[in-house]
Amino acid sequence: xxxxxxxxxxxxxxxxxxxIIKVIMKMANEAMKEILDEKDLNITELNHLIYAAATxxxxxxxxxxxxxxxxxxxxxxxxxxxxxxxxxxxxxxLSALVVIRRDNRKVMNxxxxxxxxxxxxxxxxxxxxxIEELKEKVSAKSQRLSRYRKRQNQYYQNKLLRTDCNxxxxxxxxTYSNSNNAPGKEEVENFWREIYGKKVQHNGEAGWIxxxxxxxxSMEWSPTCEKTL
Numbered sequence: 001x002x003x004x005x006x007x008x009x010x011x012x013x014x015x016x017x018x019x020i021i022k023v024i025m026k027m028a029n030e031a032m033k034e035i036l037d038e039k040d041l042n043i044t045e046l047n048h049l050i051y052a053a054a055t056x057x058x059x060x061x062x063x064x065x066x067x068x069x070x071x072x073x074x075x076x077x078x079x080x081x082x083x084x085x086x087x088x089x090x091x092x093x094l095s096a097l098v099v100i101r102r103d104n105r106k107v108m109n110x111x112x113x114x115x116x117x118x119x120x121x122x123x124x125x126x127x128x129x130x131i132e133e134l135k136e137k138v139s140a141k142s143q144r145l146s147r148y149r150k151r152q153n154q155y156y157q158n159k160l161l162r163t164d165c166n167x168x169x170x171x172x173x174x175t176y177s178n179s180n181n182a183p184g185k186e187e188v189e190n191f192w193r194e195i196y197g198k199k200v201q202h203n204g205e206a207g208w209i210x211x212x213x214x215x216x217x218s219m220e221w222s223p224t225c226e227k228t229l
Contacts (some may be wrong), residue, residue, distance in 0.1 A: 012058050024060055028053045080148060087141050094134050101127055 160168045
């Protein structure tokens with residue numbers, strides 16, 4: 001860790017298992033005390049030592065396999081993360097409420113009791129209404145995030161088209177390069193014959209047809225037409 005400059009240090013992952021953090025912290029503090037008793041460190045060396053200890057603690061608590069150093073902040077806007085977190089919270093509550101409704105409140109844990117108290121639910125009808133309202137909230141928030149991601153994708157494609165046309169078109173080639181299920185000639189003809197090869201009776205009294213005929217008196221038209229390939 002001493003080889004990395006302070007300003008270039010990767011961000012440490014948030015600790016997940018808080019139940020054992022006190023034990024690990026106590027062991028780390030004792031080990032650091034032994035090191036400090038043996039060596040006279042300056043402020044920079046002490047800073048490196050503390051960061052190294054924090055890294056070891058993080059790996060020990062979160063696990064070395066799943067541990068990843070966060071080298072940069074998330075590019076996702078804060079409001080998007082907030083809405084996604086709200087959706088996750090509502091879905092958890094929905095799952096708990098559905099279980100309560102299914103069991104008809106026969107089996108109630110502390111979490112379920114608090115949830116009903118939170119929304120002041122006393123009757124089954126109120127519970128059904130609350131579930132529907134929460135579903136609508138999840139749907140509305142999900143649609144908002146979907147619109148945002150769609151706009152982001154469009155913005156990225158437009159920017160890529162302006163700055164790097166080759167890369168833009170290569171992305172589409174890769175997307176559709178596996179489309180090998182093109183229909184044959186006979187299948188195409190049968191498809192369009194079902195559409196254009198049958199007589200169709202149009203509404204001869206339609207206003208737009210009369211308007212077109214008035215604008216183009218020389219045009220011949222008939223309420224019945226037939227087109228074939």
